[in-house]
Amino acid sequence: MKAIVHAHPEGFSGLRVMEMDEPVPGPGEVVVSLQASGLNHRDIWTVFKKRNDPVILGSDGAGVVEAIGTGVNRVEVGQEVIINPSLGWPLKSDAPPEGFEILGFPKHGTFAEKVRVPVENIEPKPQHLTWEEAGVLPLAALTAYRALFTRGQVKEGEHVLVPGIGSGVATFILLMAKAVGAQVTVTSRSKEKRDQALQLGADAAIDSHGDWAEQMAGEQVDLVVDSVGPATFDQSLDRLRPGGRFVNFGETTGKAVKLPLRPFFFGQFTLMGTTMGSAEEFREMLRFISDHQIRPVIDKIYPFTEAQNAFLRMEEGEQFGKICFVASL
Incomplete structure (x- = not known):
């Protein structure tokens, strides 16, 4: 073969x-x-x-x-x-x-x-x-499902930030978050990708190279789901509301970040890692995409x-x- x-x-x-x-x-x-x-x-x-x-x-x-x-x-x-x-x-x-x-x-x-x-x-x-x-x-949708629901515990009406839109997992996170009624902001260096994300249903798409706080008019988010790593980590953390959750599943721009401890502990943030998922979550994910007709x-x-x-x-x-x-x- x-x-x-x-x-x-x-x-x-x-x-x-x-x-x-x-x-x-x-x-x-x-x-x-x-x-x-x-x-x-x-x-x-x-x-x-x-x-x-x-x-x-x-x-x-x-x-x-x-x-x-x-x-x-x-x-x-x-x-x-x-x-x-x-x-x-x-x-x-x-x-x-x-x-x-x-x-x-x-x-x-x-x-x-x-x-x-x-x-x-x-x-x-x-x-x-x-x-x-x-x-x-399979792999991308399972990763997105566990990151967003099992680990991130996203809820209807919450605001989700997805840095670096364009990957398979990131597009699934956008589609799944919108399916449960969350607000979604994405980032990208590419205007074309930002426009594509808006067409998929993103509420806002900002330029990764710009000032995120300015582009988001100071608004903060409940949940960051990240795979970019060092290139966007500081700006992502800055956009997280006090008590917010940060889920990471990748390292596309490097293997390590510097964690500013004072903003982290004063912000009462929760930082989580995730990768892939179980057979139980795979079945849950398939039911979810079927129920919501996600493609x-x-x-x-x-x-x-x-x-x-x-x-x-x-x-x-x-x-x-x-x-x-x-x-x-």
């Missing part, structure tokens, strides 16, 4: 499309014939990890059950499914359990014509989604043969929404 793999050397030059052995389901596993899959920042970080053998990248995917292993009785061949990339995290908890992994490294992932996963990691495909929309949904924002669709172009587009931050892969166009 055809697959996007990473081997030697490290970096994007190690990306290639090659024939890999077709997976065979073991006990408690299924093989899914993939219709579409989605690119995430995790895939970019993964190409810079050292490895001995080629690994199929990709965490997102949706398709049709092709084969089932022994002991599998809750799904049937031919069923349309979506893949939960959180391996070994069944129930909602404060943090992932020991042994938690994400599909796509070190185990083979979804940038292939077929993938093998535990049966507990598939759920029925939401009927209102196309294959491309379902294929790009992922798809930036571009690429065939496997254009994998390097897709990776570079994300690396350079040009996308708005999710980048999708299909085996061929």
Whole structure:
């Protein structure tokens, strides 16, 4: 089968499309014939990890059950499914359990014509989604759901700030927050992305390079959901109301920030980290997007043969929404 793999050397030059052995389901596993899959920042970080053998990248995917292993009785061949990339995290908890992994490294992932996963990691495909929309949904939507609801505890009428709109997770946060009646302000250096966010329903979109307090007329927010890190941390914290919550799930501009302690403890802020989510939250998220008929924002669709172009587009931050892969166009 055809697959996007990473081997030697490290970096994007190690990306290639090659024939890999077709997976065979073991006990408690299924093989899914993939219709579409989605690119995430995790895939970019993964190409810079050292490895001995080629690994199929990709965490997102949706398709049709092709084969089932022994002991599998809750799904049937031919069923349309979506893949939960959180391996070994069944129930909602404060943090992932020991042994938690994400599909796509070190185990083979979804940038292939077929993938093998535990049966507990598939759920029925939401009927209102196309294959491309379902294929790009899992990792980003799960991350957004846990950040916004499990950790952030967002409520109707609250004001949410989303720095750096444009990523798949950030667009999901915008759509989900609006679905529960929150006010949403986003930031971006790009006027085009700010305009796109307003079209998606954002209440305000401000220039990341400007003075946030001035652009927001001094208004503060109840919740910041951030993945940018150092480049925007101080301005984000400054816009948080006393007693507000700050949830971080990424580090796109650096690995560390300086935390101004006096504003932090006088502000009575709550700072939380989050990543991915459990199978329980994945099911909650699917019900939520079905109930509210939320559709992922798809930036571009690429065939496997254009994998390097897709990776570079994300690396350079040009996308708005999710980048999708299909085996061929």
